[in-house]
Amino acid sequence: MKKITSYLTIIFAFISLLNARGQNYQTIDSRRIAYFADQNGQISCIRIDSVKAMQDDSIFYPFTVIQPVDIECFSPFYASWIGKYVTINTDGTNKFLNIRGETIIIKTNANPGDSWIAYTGNDSLMIKATVIKHDTLSFLGINDSVKTIEFQALDKNMNPIEKEINNMPLKISKNYGFVTMVNFYFFPDIEFCCGNWLKAFTLVGLSHPDLGINNLTWKDVNDFQVGDELHVITTKPFCNDWCYNPIREKTTKTIYKYLERTEYADTIAYRYSRKESIETIWTDSTTSTYHYDTLTMIVTSDSLFDKLPGEPIVRSHELYAYTMLNKNPESKILLRSQYSELANSTGDSCWLRLIAVDACTFDYEYIRGLGGPYYSYLNWGPFCLGEERKLVYYKKGNVTWGTPLIINNTRDISIDPKIKIYPNPARKKIYIDLGSENYQHSLSVFIYDTQSRIKKTGYIHSGNTAIDVSDLSAGIYVLKITDNGRPLKIDKIVIE
CATH class of the missing domain: 2.60.40.3080 (Immunoglobulin-like)
Known part of the structure; x- marks a missing residue:
């Protein structure tokens, strides 16, 4: 009996290893991180944090993101944007779960012309899947064999009906998984709170090997070379009791120039000059000050900033995440005060999504090789002030962008060469x-x-x-x- 148990354990372990390493056209690979962008350029990631071996299946558990779990509560611990878990069967069947726990079936071993019912809902809605194409495509600078699967929504009488999912085909690469996909958590057209949350996504990056976009880290944001320049304008109004009539405004123009870079094992040290003018506009006058100094900045890894896009950060009773945008250069955005913790009607912990009043909250943006944060909210209201910090010019090597600032009347206040x-x-x-x-x-x-x-x-x-x-x-x-x-x-x- 012990020998039989040992053999079964070995078989299950082999199945788990096979699925974890990936079959041909397997949708998800547990060995790598995949980066996908929606039509607005917002990036979502798939990273498998654990694998559970069953008799004929392996269950992949992706890292969770902030998702709605009912009409009033969000949770950072419940599910990924592709569902709570993914089941990989040895026959090539891959199964995903939506928010209601309903199964979506993808048959990766199907051939062109093969069809099956991928989804059956409680409301008699069915989704038929058909492999419509099998060819070689180029993506992320590589070529690979790709299967294209098209969806068709059907009513209870099996008649085709119009649904958005009909226009969201899946493309699955033989060696790299999904090339295009959807957020299965809201499959096929689940409306939640403010409309239909179903989106189409396109692969924009992979790890192992590193292809396309990868995670933007704090060191990436603060990656400067000698001679690089950043020109920044910061505007901050000040006002009286209810902020309807600002009584003064301070505008700071700053030129940062990087003079020295020293690299260590896990740290980068910079010496940079800062030329600055500060203009304060009062109700009846204007004052200006100027100065020039040289500073030192130490850059190390930042465990919170370096989390993957969408990966939840829970601090005390606040919940938030960084969003990464697929643009050149890439950037990460932090939306301040996204969620607040409270107890729901069942006594479970949940987070309530906060709604800004008079645009008082604003995004912090950090850009690869260009620092940050940069932000802007200029709407006036009785509860908040307009404030802005924007990058207006940069010089990176031989590349320049924007209009440079000109700051005169500065004096050196920080460097005494005699010391x-x-x-x-x-x-x-x-x-x-x-x-x-x-x-x-x-x-x-x-x-x-x-x-x-x-x-x-x-x-x-x-x-x-x-x-x-x-x-x-x-x-x-x-x-x-x-x-x-x-x-x-x-x-x-x-x-x-």
């Missing part, structure tokens, strides 16, 4: 040499870690002063020297 910091890297002590310069006040010294947390402070007066850094862990830090709050020196230091 020397050594040794760098350091182990026990660093020395700050002020040269022959005499300052009227003691200068303040701050050492920050890569998370902008102050790790050490001190004061220096003149000449050459030693700072004990033996208690700091090995890593990258930022050292700032100020004179009554005015930056004199900001530099990167390395502790070994």
Whole structure:
């Protein structure tokens, strides 16, 4: 009996391995992440987080996204946009589930001309699937054999009827799965809340191998080379009690130019200049200030930002996700305060989708190689102000875009070339040499870690002063020297 059980275990494991690695024309591959874009360019992903082996099937569990579960509640834990799970059978049958738990059947081994009933609803609606084509297509720079499956909606008497799903064919590649597909969670035409949520999607990227678009990370957003420039305008109005009549507006024009890039194992350190003009418009006057300084920025991975598009982020009683757009260059968008947690009528935890009042919420956009956030909401109302931060020009290598800003009357307030910091890297002590310069006040010294947390402070007066850094862990830090709050020196230091 034990031997039989062992043999069955081995057989189930083999079936699971076979399905996980992928049969020919299998719709989903558990080894890779697939990226799909809808007609608006919004990207959704498929990543299989676990596989369960059954006797003749393997059940794939994709990562969940924020989905409605009933008329009032959304959940980040219930289902993916392709359904709660996908069943892969050894005979080539792939099964998906919609929001009502109804099954959609895709027969990947079917040949041109073969038809079957892919879906039967409780309302007598049926969807017939037919393989209409089998040819070679080019996508993501590769060629592969592809089957095209067309849907036709039928009434209870098997008569064809018009449905949107009729115009949403599936295309399945022999080696890479879906090339075009739909969000099966709302198959075939489930209306929810504000209309029909069914969408068609096109494959725009894959991992293993990396083809087309892949996830946009924090390092991708902050990927700059020496000589790159960003020109940014930030506008922020200020107003009285009810905000109907703004009494002043502040416009900041900033030019960032990247001067130095240093790469470490998991960190990138930048030194960049910031030229800035600030104009404040009052009801009866206008004031302008200008300055120019040089700063240091440390870029590491960001575990929340680096999540896949649509992957839920739950913090306290707030729920949100980043949306990624298929454009050149790609960007990620964070919609602020999307959902708020509450208890529904059954006592289960659920999230209520928030509705903006007077356009008070706005999107934060982060762009590959161009930083962020950029945002805009300019509608006035009694509860919120218009505010905007927009990129108006950039220079990346030999590529330029937009109209450059011109900022005059600036003065250098942060770099004193006479101040020397050594040794760098350091182990026990660093020395700050002020040269022959005499300052009227003691200068303040701050050492920050890569998370902008102050790790050490001190004061220096003149000449050459030693700072004990033996208690700091090995890593990258930022050292700032100020004179009554005015930056004199900001530099990167390395502790070994």
